[in-house]
Amino acid sequence: MTVHALLLPIVQVEDQSPGDRMGAQRAAAREALRRCALIGGAPEHGWCQDKRSAPLPLEGFHWSISHKRRLAAAVIAKVSVGIDVEEVKPRRNRMLFDEVGSEREWNLLGERSWPGFFELWTAKEATLKANGVGIGKLAECCVVKRGRDGRLVTEYAGEGLWRVERIEHNGHVAAIALPHDSVCDVEWHVG
Ligand SMILES: CC(C)(COP(=O)(O)OP(=O)(O)OC[C@H]1O[C@@H](n2cnc3c(N)ncnc32)[C@H](O)[C@@H]1OP(=O)(O)O)[C@@H](O)C(=O)NCCC(=O)NCCS
Structure with a gap:
């Protein structure tokens, strides 16, 4: 099964x-x-959200979107899915490194750096979104390992593992979280 994700620059x-x-x-x-949806053969319209803004599946297709100032992103899959995009931009507050990642997680990520921070942050946010929850649940999400293929594996609420696919594009990083045991390839599209 192919999961399609699309990045759209914002003018x-x-x-x-x-x-x-x-x-x-x-x-x-x-x-x-x-x-x-057009690329993946999903319905073009009719995507709705629940009262908390979490996306509702449509005809068996799960979806997620993310939007920043200069880049929007969307993903559609036949399994639960979440996407997050962030501009990789250093912040003034280096304390964020420890607020977002534990010592154990930073050991997996490597040296504390802003690219590392955004890799960690997007992996966690995509995982939260795949579970239909927001940033309030950040403490329940953690990175458990980096696979031999370089992909991060996350866990949410001690319940299940998620594999994270990522791409860098034009100063941004985008991450998608999919159930760890799902058999699917991710195809990224731009524009
Ligand atoms: C979901 C959340 C993590 C998104 O983070 P973000 O970086 O600000 O925004 P992104 O652009 O990456 O994603 C926004 C999209 O996430 C989706 N989203 C919102 N709530 C979601 C949820 N519970 N589960 C999955 N997806 C959700 C929506 O589609 C939203 O886009 P839309 O508002 O245009 O419909 C964040 O908004 C959040 O924690 N929301 C819940 C709590 C809340 O509303 N807090 C507000 C004050 S603290």
Whole structure:
């Protein structure tokens, strides 16, 4: 089974209000979802969310979106799935390294660095989204190992393992979390 994921660059508009900018981001993520559906043979429209904004499966297809200022992303799969995209940009607060990752996790990731931080962060956020929960549950998600293929493996709420697929694109990193035992290849598309 192939899981399709699509990254869609967002064209920047001068002097946009924060509200308009967020509206454009959200629209871009939905356009990415529509294009992804066309590629993967899923319904083009009809994707709905529950009261907490978690995506509801449609005709057996699970989906997830993420949107940042310059990049939107979407993924559709026949199994539970979550996606997160972040711009890899150093922050002032290096304490974030320890807030997001334990000593054990940093030993798996390597030296504390901003690329490492965003790899860890997107892996965890994609896992949370695949479980239909938000950042409030961050403490229940951890990275348990890095596979021989280089992929991170996460665990949520001590219940199950997730494998993380990632791609770097134009100063961003995107991560997808899929059930660890699912047999599927991820195909990334841009635009
Ligand atoms: C879900 C969450 C982790 C997303 O993080 P983010 O980096 O800000 O945003 P992203 O662009 O990566 O993802 C946003 C998308 O996640 C999806 N999403 C929202 N809640 C979700 C959930 N519970 N499960 C799965 N996906 C969810 C939505 O599709 C949303 O896009 P939309 O608002 O345009 O529909 C975060 O919004 C969160 O923790 N939400 C729940 C708690 C909350 O609402 N807190 C707000 C104040 S603390």
